[in-house]
Amino acid sequence: MKTTITWHGHAGFSLKNDIDIIVDPFINGNPLAKEDLEDLKPDLILITHGHFDHAGDAAKLGKMTGSPVVCSFELSEILKNEGTETIDINPGGTIEYNGVKITAVPAIHSSSYKGLYAGATMGFVIDNKDLKVYHAGDTTFFKDMELIGSAYHPDLAMLPIGGHYTMDVDGAIEALKMLKVKNAIPMHYNTFPPIKADPEEFKKKAEMHNINVIVPKIGKSFIL
Numbered sequence: 001m002k003t004t005i006t007w008h009g010h011a012g013f014s015l016k017n018d019i020d021i022i023v024d025p026f027i028n029g030n031p032l033a034k035e036d037l038e039d040l041k042p043d044l045i046l047i048t049h050g051h052f053d054h055a056g057d058a059a060k061l062g063k064m065t066g067s068p069v070v071c072s073f074e075l076s077e078i079l080k081n082e083g084t085e086t087i088d089i090n091p092g093g094t095i096e097y098n099g100v101k102i103t104a105v106p107a108i109h110s111s112s113y114k115g116l117y118a119g120a121t122m123g124f125v126i127d128n129k130d131l132k133v134y135h136a137g138d139t140t141f142f143k144d145m146e147l148i149g150s151a152y153h154p155d156l157a158m159l160p161i162g163g164h165y166t167m168d169v170d171g172a173i174e175a176l177k178m179l180k181v182k183n184a185i186p187m188h189y190n191t192f193p194p195i196k197a198d199p200e201e202f203k204k205k206a207e208m209h210n211i212n213v214i215v216p217k218i219g220k221s222f223i224l
Helices: 058-065 073-081 145-152 169-179 199-207
Strands: 004-009 012-016 020-023 044-046 069-071 086-088 094-097 100-106 122-127 132-135 156-160 183-187 221-223
Touching (some): 004 183, 020 122, 044 058, 058 069, 073 086, 100 145, 132 145, 145 169, 169 199, 183 199
Parallel strands (some): 069 086, 132 156, 156 183
Antiparallel strands (some): 004 012, 004 221, 012 020, 094 100, 100 122, 122 132
16 A cells, blocks of 8 residues: 655645554644645644644644644643643654554754743654655754664655755755655745745755655645
8 A cells, every 4th residue: 555645734744554644734823724624634643843833733633533642752741731642752762553663853943832841853754664754843954864864764755945944945955965865845835934945946956866856735645
């Protein structure tokens, strides 16, 4: 069975194979969202960090679907107090959920949730046997991306390109060089004015390094 990927805008993606995993859903308050939160039916919710444009819908979606939220220990403690089932994890940790292996890896960024410290910022390597996906979360490029590439061998990297709060297009190209990944998807751009970026510029520059770039349409599913 092939993995179906759906971009929900910003940094939100669904990966559907035997189970439906959603990473960083940001629907309410997202000016580019094409769906309602009620349209999403994940089995598992992954949250890279606590900022509203990544974790703001986590508690509500978790309670609506009964699906656990995988996040940092500190954010997990906060969300549990909101009545949400959680699975806590920190960078370097791995969980297995219904046959899917999920490893938290470092990211360089800040993290707070409703004014509270929300623990480490993370990326995720998601291995459902059909496809290994590295969702970088909000981050700049950093040397340990070489280790993420060599240790986990992702087939696909989802990277922010918007700048200002994360790396920009050129920074994401540096990340790709270190990851040595064959496929990439840009994310975290054009949602708000400070993170305006051109995904076609990213695509053009990445293809100069023989990397296939998919620029998905929001709400439209595809198979890599």
